[in-house]
Amino acid sequence: MSLDPRLRRAAVLLLVCPLLALGACTAGQRQASYPIGQDQAVAVVRSYAAAWAQVVSRQDLEALRRIQTGAALAASTGEIQAREGTGEAAPAAPTASEIEVLVPPSGSRRSPARFLALVTWSSPEAYPDREALEFQRAGPDGPWQVETRARLIANTPLPAVAADGDGRARTVDASKLRFSGRQVVEALGGYYSDEGDGEDAVASLADRLVAPGPFTSGLVKRRKQSNDSFQIQRQYRYRPGTYRTPAYRLRQGGGLMLVSLSGTRRMFPKDPNVVPGVQQDASRQGLGGLVPPGQYTSLTFHTTVMLAVEVPPAKSRGQLRVVGIREVDVSIEQGPP
């Protein structure tokens, strides 16, 4: 029935929120604290950058599994497999030309084993690119691995994370924010999803919760423009992925969260009499290396989306601001040939 999904999702957004905010639920598994100093964190990032350069330039999936986990690992694996499929040359090794680490206070019972790094990557073949990386460590003897990596808006100040007197990043609990982690992924999943039967109200609600920006309204408008202009249509659907609280406290109030979504992008012809199917030629350059050559009535790409999101303080009427995003195809599902 068409009302069910709307009621279910609206309930999550509107009714469950207070429970989440009161701490009746916590986001994901709470981890023990394995404190790390600023200098150690910088060393971890430098070590990661060196390994990442090797992974990128050698397409080394085994090395990748040592330095990434979760959504980041899924996305990077998808990127490498797609590149292998096209036979394109591997990118040149990037270097971390600027590193800023934001490490929660050591010994804090509220801080899980993780820290944030804001990295500017330089490369001999691309303009500098800036990324928010969240590192995590599963146990005291485990390696630090990147769990989320989101590209930050270009030519814009970096997210201003608040620090204490010792230069440690401050954190903020979800109860002090307008949205919990769960609400953030629900709202963004609804926002990025194309409207379907009975979901208009949810989409409209999500629109009100999310601020305009290049990675929100700009992205959605470009998608709509593409569907308006071309015969091949793309339909997007997203589900909540991972999230964790507390967030990194921002200087102007609120918090910075790194979250993920799982998505699908279904491609199909608008009018099969005009264009009979989705075509991939032998070079695989049109649809990327994950798609074998052929003609398909439809194709569905499964994607992983990683986001850096500024969440307003609890008492404000502010909206979610997406300041970083990376969406990567991780697998495909073919319609009948």
Added chain:
Amino acid sequence: MSAVGLGRAAGNVWVALLIGALAAGCTSAGRAHDKGGRVARPASAGQPRSAKQALAEEAARVVREYWRARNLAYSALETGPLRGFEDQAAALLSQADVDNRLANGLPPDPSSNTSLRDLRTYFTRPDRFPRLLLAAVTAASDDVEPQVYLLIFTRATPQAPWKLSWQARYADNTELPSVAVDGDGFAVPLTPARQRATLLADAAEVGRRLQEYRERAAAAATPPRSSFFADTQDTYGWAKGLQDEIRGGRVIGVEERVVARPPGLPGYALATRDGALVMVTVGEETVRDYRASPFQQDPNQINYDRRVSPGTYRTIVIDALATFAVDVPAAASHGRAVVVGSSWQVTKVTAAP
């Protein structure tokens, strides 16, 4: 570089800006912060309006009036509003963008309606013509990532209006070039003779070397490393992308080559602290020969650019124009030229049986 390093860089830029603003040859306006120290300062209030301030205000007005016309033209896909505002490469690029969109039924780009968030101007002495005005602008809107452009306005005679003659999109997340000013605070244009005397190469030579690099990249088996240009997105990165495209074409029986077609447009050079910012325009043809089987443009012109009529073809030729901003070191330097920005547009598509 750490956050400390970033802060230091921002500090250096602030000092440079302060000197520049005092000299009035470089002015800035807009929000009082930006990434990586691209700091802007509001004009000081309550002071008598000097001749230099008047020039700075004129420069800002020229840029803002142009940008309003640009937004109007790009949003309406009609170059009429730009008539009188552009010439040379800038006019050709605008016309090509509009033509491409109209021919293919594409809507205006979302970046066609942006406001100027930051504006820095550098202008040459007002008593020497042609005058040059370099503007580094950050254009932004809710829907697009901020983009930095370098704009060269020229004014040929005291009676002539300012026109945008050249423009290029500047590299993301990169400090702006350190444009030098003379003792009176004016930007220093370099004549071709002066360029040859003081720089690694003059604008004409930089353009020629860029064309040569691009032709060589298209013909080579691996992306060439240039002894003249540093590896950047617009040189090595471009070559790599082109070779991927050529390799992919071969899989389906298409051979592709690039042929230089110099457009004969002037270059510009402004002195920087360690050389010059050189702005050039190049032209080229990309020729695609369909050797395995002819290219079929379907009756609905879905397969390819709609400037190609329905039919069967063996060759498609794509004409393009590109502008490049190049940081060229001094003649005595051992450094290489660095391409720091570019814009590119297809100007014509033709097909032959």
